[in-house]
Each structure stands twice: as structure tokens, then as C-alpha cells.
Amino acid sequence: MTIKEQLEAMLAPLLDEGNCFLVDIIIKPSKVSQKITILADSDEGITIQQCTSISRRLAKQLEEQDFFAEAYTLEVSSPGLDQPLVLPRQYKKNIGRNLKVALKQGETISGTLLESDDASILLQLPQPKKKSKVPADESELIRRISLEDISKALIEISFK
Numbered sequence: 001m002t003i004k005e006q007l008e009a010m011l012a013p014l015l016d017e018g019n020c021f022l023v024d025i026i027i028k029p030s031k032v033s034q035k036i037t038i039l040a041d042s043d044e045g046i047t048i049q050q051c052t053s054i055s056r057r058l059a060k061q062l063e064e065q066d067f068f069a070e071a072y073t074l075e076v077s078s079p080g081l082d083q084p085l086v087l088p089r090q091y092k093k094n095i096g097r098n099l100k101v102a103l104k105q106g107e108t109i110s111g112t113l114l115e116s117d118d119a120s121i122l123l124q125l126p127q128p129k130k131k132s133k134v135p136a137d138e139s140e141l142i143r144r145i146s147l148e149d150i151s152k153a154l155i156e157i158s159f160k
Helices: 003-017 048-064 088-093
Strands: 020-028 034-042 072-077 098-103 108-116 120-124 142-146 150-155
Touching: 003 020, 003 034, 003 048, 034 048, 034 088, 048 072, 088 108, 098 120, 108 142
Parallel strands: 034 072
Antiparallel strands: 020 034, 098 108, 098 150, 108 120, 120 142
């Protein structure tokens, strides 16, 4: 079992208690101490209190089991807006928001997330900037994208 898998097993009951889910575990080694970052979320958004509780209980388990021989830093937080969406559950949580989606074929698409399921998302594309003589067909402005075709999806922040 890898370190990540062991941490996932330790985190599962802690996350389930608060209806949270694991987004990612990032382990960054360094000369002084390695940094363990746990990114967790919930459908309603994770609170600072939930992150603190998870962090304290996980740290206690790690100390009791003498899990890391070297010094380490543990951080539990929600994925920020700069973190890509990786789980179908994250897409569902962000319905109605604008996304910038980079596809594996190289194309980048921006639009409003209309719906999401475990296999795909549906984006409402913006109206073309230039007015054409032929009005845009509404069906051309909606695009279904398979999650397998997405290399990176970020929430676009609007300051309007």
C-alpha cells in the first residue's frame, strides 16, 4: 500500500462523518520536512472548522502510529478556485458557474455549466461577439463534453 492509499484509508471515516469527500492528497518532500496537503470538500462546501477537525484527528492518528519517521507538515483545506475540477461530484457542485475547459485534443472551451453526471458535462457556450447575418442556432451553443476528454477544467471567476 502506498502512503497515499494509507492516508486515504485513514481519512475515509473522518471525511464520511462530515459528508465530505477527498479531492486529492499532495505530498511534497523537502530537505527540512515534507508537506502533506489534504484537499477535501463537500457538496455544500467545507468549513474551516471541518478542516481543523479532520486535521487534528488525522494528526493524532499519524502520531499514534508513528506514520512518518521524519518531520512533516500537515495541511487540510478545500481546493481553491485555482485548483482544477477532478471529480464528477465537484462538477455537480458548480452547476451554474462559468468554466474554462481544456480538452485533451488541445481545444479550450468556456461556458456556463448547465448539468453534470458521472460521465459528462453540459456547457452553455456564450453568444458569438460579432453579430452575424444568420442568428446562432440555440443547439449550436450547447455542448456535451465527456469527462474522459477533459484534461483540465477551472472555474472562471467573474468580477462583474
